[in-house]
Amino acid sequence: MTTEVVNINKSFGDFRALNDINVTINDGxxxxxxxxxxxxxxxxLRLLAGFESPxxxxxxxxxxxxADRKTITQPEQRNVSMVFQSFALWPHMTVxxxxxxxxxxxxxxxxxxxxxxxxxxxxxxxIVELEPFAGRLPGELSGGQKQRVSLARAIAPKxxxxxxxxxxxxxDAELRLEMRREIQNLHRLxxxxxxxxxxxxxxxxxxxxxxxxxNKGHIEQIGSPEEIYHHPKTPFVATFVGKANxxxxxxxNNIFTPQGTNEKWKDIGVTKELISENMYALRPExxxxxxxxxxxxxxxxxxRQFQGKEYHYSVRYNNQTVIVYxxxxxxxxxxxxxxxxxxxxx
Amino acid sequence: xxxxxxNGQGRGNESAAPSLIRNIVRTxxxxxxxxxxxxxxxxxxLMSFIGxxxxxxxxxxxxxxxxxxxxxxxxxxxxxxGSTVIAAFxxxxxxxxxxxxxxxxxxxxxxxxxxxxxIPSYITSxxxxxxxxxxxxxNSFMSMLGLEQVAWDLYSMSGxxxxxxxxxxxxxxxxxxxxxxxxxxxxxxxxxxxxxxTLTAFRKIVLPMALPGIVGGAFIAFLGGLDNFGIPxxxxxxxxxxxxxxxxxxxxxxxxxxxxxxAAVMSVVLGIIALAGMGIQWLFLRRSKRLETTTxxxxxxxxxxxxxxxxxxxxxxxxxxxGIFPLLSMASTSxxxxxxxxxxxxxxxxxxxxxxxxxxxxxxxxxxxxxLASVTTIIGILIGTMIAYYRVRKADTTIKLIEGTITVxxxxxxxxxxxxxxxxxxxxxxxxNPGIYGSALIxxxxxxxxxxxxxxxxxxxxxxxLDTNIEEASRxxxxxxxxxxxxxxxxxxxxxxxxxxxxxxxxxxxxxTVSALLYSSTTKTIGVTILSFQQSGYTLYATAFSSMIVLxxxxxxxxxxxxxxxxxxxVNH
Numbered sequence: 078m079t080t081e082v083v084n085i086n087k088s089f090g091d092f093r094a095l096n097d098i099n100v101t102i103n104d105g106x107x108x109x110x111x112x113x114x115x116x117x118x119x120x121x122l123r124l125l126a127g128f129e130s131p132x133x134x135x136x137x138x139x140x141x142x143x144a145d146r147k148t149i150t151q152p153e154q155r156n157v158s159m160v161f162q163s164f165a166l167w168p169h170m171t172v173x174x175x176x177x178x179x180x181x182x183x184x185x186x187x188x189x190x191x192x193x194x195x196x197x198x199x200x201x202x203x204i205v206e207l208e209p210f211a212g213r214l215p216g217e218l219s220g221g222q223k224q225r226v227s228l229a230r231a232i233a234p235k236x237x238x239x240x241x242x243x244x245x246x247x248x249d250a251e252l253r254l255e256m257r258r259e260i261q262n263l264h265r266l267x268x269x270x271x272x273x274x275x276x277x278x279x280x281x282x283x284x285x286x287x288x289x290x291x292n293k294g295h296i297e298q299i300g301s302p303e304e305i306y307h308h309p310k311t312p313f314v315a316t317f318v319g320k321a322n323x324x325x326x327x328x329x330n331n332i333f334t335p336q337g338t339n340e341k342w343k344d345i346g347v348t349k350e351l352i353s354e355n356m357y358a359l360r361p362e363x364x365x366x367x368x369x370x371x372x373x374x375x376x377x378x379x380x381r382q383f384q385g386k387e388y389h390y391s392v393r394y395n396n397q398t399v400i401v402y403x404x405x406x407x408x409x410x411x412x413x414x415x416x417x418x419x420x421x422x423x
Numbered sequence: 424x425x426x427x428x429x430n431g432q433g434r435g436n437e438s439a440a441p442s443l444i445r446n447i448v449r450t451x452x453x454x455x456x457x458x459x460x461x462x463x464x465x466x467x468x469l470m471s472f473i474g475x476x477x478x479x480x481x482x483x484x485x486x487x488x489x490x491x492x493x494x495x496x497x498x499x500x501x502x503x504x505g506s507t508v509i510a511a512f513x514x515x516x517x518x519x520x521x522x523x524x525x526x527x528x529x530x531x532x533x534x535x536x537x538x539x540x541x542i543p544s545y546i547t548s549x550x551x552x553x554x555x556x557x558x559x560x561x562n563s564f565m566s567m568l569g570l571e572q573v574a575w576d577l578y579s580m581s582g583x584x585x586x587x588x589x590x591x592x593x594x595x596x597x598x599x600x601x602x603x604x605x606x607x608x609x610x611x612x613x614x615x616x617x618x619x620x621t622l623t624a625f626r627k628i629v630l631p632m633a634l635p636g637i638v639g640g641a642f643i644a645f646l647g648g649l650d651n652f653g654i655p656x657x658x659x660x661x662x663x664x665x666x667x668x669x670x671x672x673x674x675x676x677x678x679x680x681x682x683x684x685x686a687a688v689m690s691v692v693l694g695i696i697a698l699a700g701m702g703i704q705w706l707f708l709r710r711s712k713r714l715e716t717t718t719x720x721x722x723x724x725x726x727x728x729x730x731x732x733x734x735x736x737x738x739x740x741x742x743x744x745x746g747i748f749p750l751l752s753m754a755s756t757s758x759x760x761x762x763x764x765x766x767x768x769x770x771x772x773x774x775x776x777x778x779x780x781x782x783x784x785x786x787x788x789x790x791x792x793x794x795l796a797s798v799t800t801i802i803g804i805l806i807g808t809m810i811a812y813y814r815v816r817k818a819d820t821t822i823k824l825i826e827g828t829i830t831v832x833x834x835x836x837x838x839x840x841x842x843x844x845x846x847x848x849x850x851x852x853x854x855x856n857p858g859i860y861g862s863a864l865i866x867x868x869x870x871x872x873x874x875x876x877x878x879x880x881x882x883x884x885x886x887x888x889l890d891t892n893i894e895e896a897s898r899x900x901x902x903x904x905x906x907x908x909x910x911x912x913x914x915x916x917x918x919x920x921x922x923x924x925x926x927x928x929x930x931x932x933x934x935x936t937v938s939a940l941l942y943s944s945t946t947k948t949i950g951v952t953i954l955s956f957q958q959s960g961y962t963l964y965a966t967a968f969s970s971m972i973v974l975x976x977x978x979x980x981x982x983x984x985x986x987x988x989x990x991x992x993x994v995n996h
Contacts, residue, residue: 182900
């Protein structure tokens with residue numbers, strides 16, 4: 078089953094939340110939508126669920142039209158499930174009642190599953206490891222357990238498209254890492270296509286087959302996690318995903334010279350899109366620092382933060398602040414003058 | 424993300440037919456609202472202008488040329504402003520004590536704060552007379568101790584002002600206490616660490632931030648004062664202190680030649696004052712909205728230390744003197760065989776109660792009130808919950824207008840509403856009298872229009888506490904219809920809807936103002952019966968009937984608490 082989003086636009090009054098969004102979600106794919114808050118990623122997800130209607134454009138699920146400018150298929154009539162950021166558990170219903178509810182009411186549950194809903198409940202409880210808590214109410218569960226209930230409710234009817242709206246953002250850091258593995262597991266077990274909205278690039282990079290990076294209602298880049306990380310096509314993707322420093326300057330024969338210097342930096346895989354904008358992106362760990370000698374373009378160390386296995390420096394370089402991570406074996410002091418080069422630029 | 428909430432409803436994929444049904448439903452709803460809520464107001468205004476010879480302003484000129492009018496207006500002003508000042512002072516004081524200090528038994532104190540609110544004000548008047556009055560319990564007690572008599576004639580302006588102030592301070596408290604709790608404590612602490620003392624910090628930081636809430640509450644007390652009929656009818660009328668509400672009543676009851684017109688003129692004046700008050704209050708509450716995002720903080724901010732016991736003693740003394748003793752005095756009077764006797768074994772009797780339970784007039788009024796209150800409550804739950812749901816989830820202009828419209832009959836003083844009802848239903852279409860006025864039907868109509876908004880408000884609160892996601896989770900699980908309501912929505916809103924329903928039920932059960940003008944010999948209500956007992960000198964029956972009603976009210980609230988505790992036990996851990 079594929080889901081196609083074609084030229085979708087969405088406005089709220091004068092505010093344009095989505096601009097010409099085109100994307101195809103393949104069968105069984107784990108697709109992450111990554112972007113800062115207000116970029117339109119949740120709106121896109123809610124359009125897929127049917128909670129919003131598009132101002133323009135079309136959405137097809139499994140080749141049938143579910144939304145266009147005039148008509149929309151209501152959420153309860155779509156073959157989708159959703160996991161909410163706030164869990165959205167029903168406070169008066171037990172864990173197994175949560176799982177039972179979609180089995181009874183979801184339109185696309187096949188008869189076999191519906192007739193053996195008890196078995197399916199047990200099966201789902203087992204998958205999310207909540208068997209001992211089947212009779213508990215949401216108020217009696219921890220945050221992680223609540224999230225599992227929310228996941229269990231979503232996967233119970235075996236949907237072919239599973240939507241997740243920042244499902245881990247209400248959990249603490251430790252639990253988040255654990256739940257990442259569980260969601261990966263779920264994806265493997267259910268083989269449903271997952272659309273996963275997040276503002277955390279770590280989550281997107283770790284779990285997704287493909288990532289859509291969004292900003293201000295536009296898609297900035299679609300690609301595999303590796304492509305997005307190593308070969309960002311826009312300065313936004315470079316800074317948001319890789320926390321990269323963007324340098325402006327001139328490109329000549331695959332050699333980059335930062336503005337106001339006569340340095341020569343080799344191409345380390347900068348995309349043609351960035352090259353055409355006369356830019357060069359370097360992630361903090363891709364930068365080498367050396368104590369500056371004479372006749373060199375130098376930077377000045379502004380701050381130093383100890384982070385265990387490395388130091389994080391901010392360096393004043395050519396009127397911009399550059400973030401650099403260096404191993405603890407190389408230590409600079411605040412105020413030191415340093416030269417700055419891409420790693421392995423010799 | 425807020426922009427997501429603005430567009431709740433997707434356009435349905437069903438085409439022409441259902442949207443036609445939706446339009447019919449919408450049009451019918453608007454029409455009903457106009458017929459029951461808007462037309463009466465228009466008829467009332469027209470009545471004040473239309474005499475035998477057509478359109479005229481003669482009634483206005485006549486009214487403003489009479490000295491009596493200015494006396495009534497002056498009385499009204501003194502009573503309303505005086506009681507508002509008392510209510511605001513007590514309300515803010517209790518709100519501050521319960522929100523910020525470490526006094527103990529806050530839940531119990533809060534129950535006692537609400538006491539004057541849940542007991543009808545005419546019963547409070549009666550109870551105060553029995554306690555503070557010249558032949559009241561306080562005086563008997565003083566003379567028993569050989570002390571000087573401290574009789575306070577409550578049939579006076581001061582009696583009116585105090586009883587009304589006490590009756591309305593819970594309203595100010597309700598509006599203020601959560602405003603106080605929402606002000607982050609860091610605001611005050613920041614002031615203190617900038618060098619302000621406790622008092623300066625309160626005056627310059629807390630008070631200005633709480634002011635919109637306080638003023639909003641004070642205006643509610645002001646409106647309550649304009650509306651109140653029970654207190655001036657019980658305490659003012661015997662001493663010939665008419666205020667607008669009782670004066671209009673007397674005009675109607677007096678049946679002069681152009682009384683309906685004169686009453687209409689005064690009602691328009693009273694209505695305009697009330698609506699202006701409501702408008703100002705609305706403006707202030709809009710300003711206080713910005714505080715609503717912050718969460719409520721229930722932990723004490725000021726520790727009273729050694730003074731705590733003293734403060735607590737004053738609080739409890741206040742409740743005992745203003746609440747418990749008057750009610751007990753009323754209860755004990757109800758057991759006397761004749762009014763004014765001293766208490767002894769020979770003077771005690773149950774005959775007042777046996778009269779209440781056997782006399783056809785009291786039993787009939789009790790059944791009338793219970794029937795009226797039950798029907799009003801059930802219709803309120805059905806229609807009110809529906810309106811509230813659309814108000815919370817869809818929030819379009821139509822539903823906002825509907826909400827505003829159904830607020831008007833509650834905001835208008837009861838006498839004004841009753842009069843508007845008479846003008847509308849006596850002859851719904853000129854020349855045709857279907858006999859609604861004079862039957863029980865007009866009272867059902869009046870009660871439902873008056874109290875519907877209470878149910879809507881409580882249901883709105885209940886729905887607002889339900890996260891939209893809770894409902895969306897049900898839709899994405901496959902149902903937006905009956906199963907969603909039965910399994911998810913109804914169980915979750917029931918506690919909130921029930922407390923609103925009880926408020927409607929008790930308000931309707933003990934209603935006096937509207938029924939005093941609309942009742943007929945077969946449709947007397949509890950309030951009307953108690954008023955007529957009191958006015959014809961049957962004080963003992965009045966106290967016995969009132970004591971029984973107070974018991975009923977207390978029992979009903981106990982029942983509500985038990986039901987809510989059972990319902991919530993599952994959900995809140």
